[in-house]
Amino acid sequence: MIFVLVITAIFALIGGVHWYLWRRLVRDTTTPGSGTRRTGTALAVLLPLLILGxxxxxxxxxxFPLQQLFAWPGYLWLALVLYLTLALLVGEVVRAVWLRVPPRAAVAAEPAEEPEAEASPAPEALAPEGPRDGEGSPSPGPSSAPSRRLFVARSVAVGASAAAAATVGYGTYSVLSGPRVKRVTVPLARLPRAAHGYRIAVVSDIHLGPILGRAHTRRVVExxxxxxxxxxxxxxDLVDGSVADLGPAAEPLRTLSARHGAYFVTGNHEYFSGVEEWVDHVRELGVHPLRNARVELPGFDLAGVNDISGENHADGPDYARALGDRDPARASVLLAHQPVMIHEAVRHGVGLQLSGHTHGGQLWPGNLIAAAANPTVAGLDRYGDTQLYVTRGAGAWGPPVRVGAPPDVTVVQLASRDA
Structure with a gap:
């Protein structure tokens, strides 16, 4: 029942937003019965179906080819809908102010010497001047020039469309050009001097799927x-799909190179995509899964726990198994997909937790929503004696677009307090 209500609410929201876009971009800017209005109305019905598809x-x-056929136009249109709506809402203010300012001609026509004798102009005086016949009198019929209200509506629609297209275009380029490299130094308690400067490349939320494929994996690996x-x-959150569909897209992970290897923990999307198959496939690619497990590295313990969404699959995080019986005198780093897992990390005396999941909000103002659901959206933070670093991720979920949250790979450099 709850699922049906949620789906109904989503459909209603999509329908309501498209009705608003139709009003401002089609109805207010075209004439009744015109081909432009008919085309715009048809698109207002068809484009939401691409999103649903x-x-x-x-x-x-x-x-998989059918998934790709719907994914590209559907998700790009979804991003455009977001920024078209935001731009048109700003345009409502512009529209209201613009229409309240009297036209120049009307201001110039007001008598300057006798303001008290203001008389209402005749309706024909305010009408736009049409073409004249041979005797100099106005020709009958409506003027070919658009009315002031139509001009304002068209100006706002064009401005909003240009702003939305530019925003989505830049955000798409941000994703498809590959992640940026960020560097952050993290002092880590109990890290020996010999491990000072140890560098961990943190990668999250690659989201291989119908849109981001092998070429994107190659960009991330490089x-x-x-x-x-x-x-x-x-x-x-490495994938959004099955090994059968996305195995070739993940193949470049085989070329990852690091002195002490590559490690992987599950995110919530692995549990939508066949977690057991992906864990096995990642291992075949030379990446070591840490499923509620720990390895001892020179200078610190590296532990990993399953994502909390695994609890619905009898495969949730087990902190006792990953962190129990370890030497508390050694420094520790925990890999955990979601930042909300920091509270358990604090209880188990972890020195540093590395997470992703939030995408940094991905699409502004999504960062405000992400901040309401996560203790940290992006960057380095401290909770008690435990530090948390959250990467914005190297890919994108849904629309291959990022605005205000560019993708990144973060090099976390550990620092010894004894150095």
Whole structure:
């Protein structure tokens, strides 16, 4: 019942937003019965179906090419809808102010010497001047020039459309050009001097799927390998789809290079995509899964826990198994997909937790929503004696677009307090 209500609410929201866009972009800017209005109305009906198709088709087990066919236009239109709506809402203010300012001609026509004798102009005086016949009198019929209200509506629509298209275009380029490399130094309690300067390349939320494929994996791998890290940590949400469909897209992970190897923990999306198959496949690619497990590295313990969404699959995080019986005198780093897992990390005396999941909000103002659901959206933070670093992720979920939250690979350099 709850699922039905949620789906109904989503459909209603999509329908309501498109009705608003139709009013401002089609009805207010075209004439009744025109071909432009008919075309715009048809698009207002068809484009929401692309969004629904992008969401629904992958969940029906449809062939992968069909998923790709819906994903690209559906998700890009979804991003455009967001910024078109925001731009048009700003345009409502512009529209209201613009229409309240009297036209120049009307201001100039007001008598300057006798303001008290203001008389209402005749209706014909305010009408736009049409073409004249041979005797100099106005020709009958409506003027060919658009009315002031129509001019304002068209100006706002054009401005909003240009702003939205430019924003989505830049955000798409940000994703498809590959992640940026960030560097952050983190002092870590109990880290020996010999491990001072140890570098961990943190990668999260690559989200291989119908849109981001093998070429994107290659860009991420190249960005990571250029940093020459000591260790690579992939902290979840690697894929959005099955091994059968996305195995070739993940193949470049085989070329990841680090002195102490690459490690992987599950994110929530692995549990939508066949977690057991992906864990096995990642291992075949030379990446070591840490499923509620720990390894001892020179200078510190590296532990990893399953994502909390695994609890619905009898595969949730087990902190006692990952962190129990370890030497508390050694420094510790925990890989955990979601930042909300920090509270358990604090209780288990972890020195540093590395997470992803939030995408930094991905699409502004999504950062405000992410901040309401996560203790830290992006960057380095401290909770008691435990530090938390959250990467914005190297890919994108849904629209291949990022605005205000560019993708990144972060090199976390550990610092010893004894150095």
């Amino acid at each position: 992008a969401f629904v088709v992958p969940r029906t087990g449809a062939p 960005a990571v390998n250029r940093t020459s890290p000591d260790l690579i940590a992939i902290v979840g």
